[in-house]
Amino acid sequence: MMSAPLDRRRTAGLMLAVGAATFAFLAAPARAADDVLVGVIQPLSGPNAQFGIGAQRGTELAAEIINAAGGIQALGGAKIKLVAADVPTPNTAAAATQRLISQNGVSAVVGAFVSSTTLAASEVTERAQIPLVTFAFADQITGRGYAYVFQVSPKGTAFGAAQFDYATAIAKAAGEKIDKVAILYEDTAYGTAQAKGLREAAKAAGVEVVLDEAYPLGITDVSPLVNKLRASGAQIAFPVSYLNDSLLIIRALRQQNIDIPVIGGAAGYIIPDFKKGLGAYADGVLSVAAASGDMIPDLARTYKDKYGTFITHEAIIHAAALDAVAKAMEKAKSADPQKVRDALATLDYCGGLAAGVPGGCITFDKTGLNTSSFPIMVQWRGDAPVTVYPPKAATEKPVWRGKTVE
Template sequence: MQKGRRFRDPVSRREFLKGAAALGVGAGVAGLSLQEAAGAAAKEVNIGVLYPTSGSQARFGQMCVNAVKLAVEEVNAAGGIKSLGGAKINPIYADIQSDPGVTRNQAERLMATGNLTAATGSYVSTYTLVATEVAERYKIPYVTGSIANKLTERGFKFTFQVSPKANMFGEMQMEFAGTLAGRGKRAAVVFEDTDYGTSTSKGVIDGAKKVGFEVVMAEPYTAKFTDATPLVNKIKASKPDLFFPVSYITDALLIIRTMKQLNVNAGIIAGGAGYLIPDFYKDLGKDAEYVFSVGSWNYDVNCAEVPKIAEAYEKRYGEFLMEHAGEAYVMIWVLADAIQRAASTDPLKVRDALAKTNLTKGPGSVMPGCRVEFDETGWNKRVHPVMVQWQKGQLRTVYPASDARVKPVWPVPAWDKRG
């Protein structure tokens, strides 16, 4: 069995799409008169899709784009936007090249045309902060899965955040750590030094105080480093019981390999991103076993529709649907639901419909908590992070109890006992 191929469901893919069609792309949509429908008819609805598909974050960006393609295909196969006469979602992709300056330019290029109904992306919070500034200026609704707190704390009216906020990740990590028997009290925290790392690590450090941990090290680093030895030597010298890294993929691999080389055996409770993608296990093999991480989504989230979604993605792309790609998929359905209810391609009307979103079923609802409802700031107030662990080559949800699919393996074996 291929790693990640773990779902079999008697409901067929055709039945799944039929069910989505029956919902009119979103639950609880009021019907339109023929006159209204004719007046609102459009052949397609343009959605800007901004992800890094080149540069340092290309791997993450491409997985997100793959998920967007799957979701768009499903929306369109289910009848498109029925309140607009079956108009199809037309994604307009922009490679933001893992660069905030390019992100700004690409957002300007797409939004200045006046042809977009909405936009979505951008994976890295630093890029999304830029893209949403442009979207706010052009009054284009922008739905994102990026986690920086300030995305929806700037008073913007056109930014919608489906994911948990960064501070919630650290709090969840520490809450989970507090449940581990015999875990000790010394915590080392290291984090890459962009908005993602600094905001997430703050939640870890603040959360440590609530559960009685002593933070013996809190160290930022630049994710582009090529040698983790100095950093890991500092970690080792701090003698932690638990280690909380916040990393992307290249730096995550370097840190874990160096920890093994220097025999640092602290339990690892990571901060998402690089620890949650297929490459982490592909590159590390058994050394990835038993690593915990917090995440905003996982392919086994406890929502009814998730198994079919995860199976469809893996069948097409040959790997499991990872955290940010799962969010990218959800966001297309959230947008489709809002456009359906707005019965318009007007960005202002779609923005108002997004603000009233309250999805409790269907593929647009499948964030942890199985509900998407935005508060007055544009944040999904129904979402929470989950804790996952690599077990036998599979990334499984272990906490909280409402989402857990397996029990955590704890205590974690020493490096030479893994596999």
């Protein structure tokens, strides 16, 4: 694995020392003079609350770890205090982010999970000259020339390409040649970006896309999609979707005995509610991901002890995002947003909570994209997904059509 090793003994000690949560909500936070405030924007209600809550938990846990380790040393041990805003939809993101910034002297903002929401919120943070560190995938996030936006995960097109390339490589190793594939995607910023990467990767490989179908957010009837997939002759289906549509698609396929491999596009395919909603239908489902708990086991264990479930990739990446903000404050020796932004732009660090990011490091290029990260592929085994590809990151072998691939 490429990720830098986490100092397990030190981290375990820090995690055991964690006390009460430091997470505070938007309404009039009381703070000591040496606190540094970091804003958090996530969908804590609405259709994507599962992701927002996981992301919030990861950020909370990172704050606890940083504070238990002595806070921001360059600022005399100042503690990080989180102030949050609920951004359930893109339409609410701008106003909520503006209120958070105007009512609190935040040094930076972390979030939001949903790409379209992050795009809306980043318009506000850019105007306010407050750095925004995000997990969201959409290419536009760091493709607009903004100076205050930093993307910890790879772009959506990179995830789409990996979704295709990793799956076809696993199939080839299992002795199956892939000639025809299907792409099903939600018509949001996330879905369209990732579908573009899938499409381009298939073209580069000379593989025919026999079904390329967008569908609206909030779809309730996937029967037309499934019927088209059945008739297409595709050997692999690549759906890119959040939770409800992922459940509908997989359930419909399996109930109709369509047993072609399904390669999820992260999001709804790799959270606990996916397994809860599908039961045995989830077993063996592959998906791309931005991170996995088996790559940072100490953090994963602490998260499970605290929250009772495996750590999701959005929790890992948002924890790393807050750690990047803390490292930028250390480097800048300041909590001033402009100085934090400048330190983020030149940040180059490995280890710490960045160990959970594939590649093990956070280094932003001139657009704000983390050049050290890369997508991974996970597969459901029992109650949690495990990393199976690429080999440099894998902790277990992939299984293709019931066969373990060496």
